[in-house]
Amino acid sequence: MRRPLHTALAGVVATLVLFGAADLLARAFGPPAAPLLALGQTIIPLAPAGLIKPVIDLLGHNDKLFLILTTGLGALVLGGLIGWLASRHLRAATALLGLAGLIPIVVILIRPEAEAPDVIPTVIGLVLGLAVFRLLISLATRPDVENEPESESESESAAPSRRRFFVITGVFGAAGAAAVAAGQTVASLALDAGAAVAKLVLPKPAKTAPPIPASAHPDVKGLAPFVTDPKDFYRIDTALAPPVIDPEEWSLRIHGMVETEVVITMDELLQLPLNEHHITLTCVSNPVGGDLVGNATWLGYPVRELLARAKPLKDADMVLSHSIDGFSASTPIEALLDDRDSLLAVGMNGQPLPPEHGFPARLVVPGLYGFVSATKWVTELEVTRFDEKTAYWTDRGWDAKAPILVASRIDVPKPLEKVAAGDLAVAGTAWAQRSGVKRVDVKLDDGEWTQADLGDEVNIDTWRQWKTGFSDVKAGSHTVTVRAIDQDGNIQTPERRKSIPNSATGHHHIQFRVE
Template sequence: MTDRRPLLFTLAGIVATLVYFGAAEFIAGAFSAASAPLLILGQTIIPLVPTAMIKAAISVFGTNDKLALVITLVIVGAVLGGVIGRIGLNRRTLSFVLLIGLGILPVVLLLSTGGTILDSIPALGGVALGCGAYMGLIRLGEGAQAPAGRSTRSDQRIGADQSLATDQRLGTDRRAFFGLAAGLSAVGVAAIAAGQSASILARNAAGAVTKLVLPPPATSAPEIPAGADLGIDGLAPIMTDNEDFYRIDTALIPPAVDASSWSLRIHGMVDEEVTITMAELLDLPLEEHRVSLTCVSNEVGGDLVGNATWLGYPVRELLKRAAPTSDADMVLSTSDDGFTASTPLEVLTDDRASLLAVGMNGEPLPRDHGFPARLVVPGLYGFVSATKWVTELEVTRFSDKDAYWTKRGWATHGPILVASRVDVPRAGVHVSPNEDGQIVTAGMAWAQHVGIAEVRVRIDTGDWHTADLSEELNTDTWRQWRCAFDDLEPGTHTVTVRAVDEDGNVQISERRPAIPGSATGLHERQFVVD
């Protein structure tokens, strides 16, 4: 009879791991999301992941990169659980020690970063239930496998009338094993999903409870001109809703920062250290500015870019209070979760709308986007400027301090390059000429803090045509473009776009990856004319 115990023990280890994660995530809902093992492991792993893997993850998963990490952790944990379960076939005690060690690893990590024993309860509860599931399954697994041995002809005659009963018993035990394994796996996966959902709900509830009542701006942004949005179906709106605004950061779960106790400290190479509370910040004459933000990980034609109306106080005014010394050239901003970004001091002290922002599109900052305060800096990619949940500004020098991504080989300054993309037609769609006999192409272009001067479009390898541009909000925001073509032959065509900024810089056509400084190349799409 085939020995199925290796398979059964492996499955027992996998199921035990799923039970562990599920139970721990579910229990964490009664404590805090920060005590969930998946969060602890994820936050530990993110800083250790090579840049190339981070780039690939963002490229493939976009704003779902954190969900992908959670799923990957569960899969890797299940694989390790399977290996440990297989070890238990011959070394039962060792398998239990390894399972317990795997389960308490998040506890060790948590305690090493300032966590408490109370915070360890979810992981410890998961360990207990996971080991209990493993013990129960291996007992069933052993019962589902007939012992191997040498039988004589006499044994065979004596056992002939018992073989049917033995097969029935073994079959019943195997069915019990697989039924229990399937049931526990389903419960574990459901508990993981429930725990993740509870974290999201708790995060949203916390964001709603802690919302600020924002004062009216002392300086309001100008009205949006009617011609700023071309009104073409499939074209991104000129203003991005908060819920649609991209989110890329290093936090698996955004920090829950209490606005009433929040403060910003400005220190380092300054004549006078400054600390400002939220109450003090809201009493200042706040300004409204429309600024587009762009992620350096945005691929050519990607959607990691958005435009919002921000409410805040000019950073240059806060730095003026601190009086940076003449030899300083960088501001190292620090987030509540420990993330840091390096921003050139001159960018934060010139006349651009660099803000310590508290509002986004007429509302307090959503928690995902930095509540209660974040930096918004026109003209720089977010990884060197747009620190969320900001708590510190250290005036220093690039030669003296490295930021989070700088340590990983990314650029230090991150100026935004001129870029454009095609939104209409969508890739691969069939289109027909409009009532004027034209095929309309449209998209977005941006060159923050410089402004878009011109957009050029071509079909296949034909001549470049100058597109019509929407009215400009300001040089810190993106613009829509539209270009119509007559008499396109039926069949497959490729539309390509390139932009030119107000300084005369033409969008770089050479393809290069986003890391370390920015992706370059011209965006193109294929479509079919019927």
């Protein structure tokens, strides 16, 4: 006779052993071999578009960890249900556990970056998980006494058996959990692919970005740095862990509606005259006043020069960029052919791209939100048409072209901050790519708009920082609101809307308290 609670626990622990052993062994193979990563990566494209934005808003950079945890929890629940079935139908439950274990193997095989040997850790984990399952089931089985109450002697003899079951189950469960903690998934979420990055030595720029004057950054404590450190630069993408790509094996293929297909390797790319530019990037998911925006100095080669080699056909109006992780972005071809500084970038702030920001190469296109322009880990540029091809996010209801709108943010004071009565310093950041920021207005409570002092403009494709102040601010709760105006006279709209299909809008305002 098998108790359902015991067999359910056996299923949970067997699942934990399966994933723990596979994840630990995957350390010797790389991220594509980790079953939790593979399952989570497969779930991402299946998530409803309406669910993604709230998750990003709620969890921010922890969204990937949340997905991994929920994927693992789902696997444990499934293992428990299969174990519960074993209390009545052991053979069927064992078969189901084996079939469930085949799912991550299939998922790994269909991942574009995976190779056949990458399934080895999961196969071994499945064998160990099935063995542990049968062992624990045997320990959980006791003789059927045909509904008669246990005698005192039977109860006494059953107690050590139950204790043995829970001790052995606990040991296997702890071992499985420790293996997951030491495995490839945790390592990939916590660490970058430093060894691959170390292989890449960037050449000196043929064209160096002009120095950033001190006057571009107002001297106000708490204002974001003018150049964002890579570790603080926002990360929004569809990869649970940054792909580990050997730059010596990387190449970019330009194909589709072109006269000549072009393939360029990293060695060839680094031999070209690379340009350095200061460019701000922002995510369409950025809420009003949010931090999904950053400014960096990028090193790369003009995309228009690469496309010129391929000679796009005159009917083409879009370039569909493909990432090694299966992501794609639809960029208007004119944004890659005009005079803006659209780059196939290999460097960020004087160093090779960090893995989480696209190493070894990514697109950087000023004036467009990242989901249609800033493909990381890029491997293909497919010249095509908007009426023939769609991209990852446009398939989910987002805008196909997505020009960046004029926007602004308050950095000082912080929301709900307590400040001293008297003079109040206010500062922040504004951006209006392809036009430039002309003016920033700020108001306190329901007062009149006050024109802020602008930091010097570095170029029209970087953000512009600002500061202002209000004197003799009395104690109590107050609100500060900001708006920006671009060089074309477009005033940041006060109308509130959600980010889908093309950016959240509205004036950023924060509440604070004067004491």
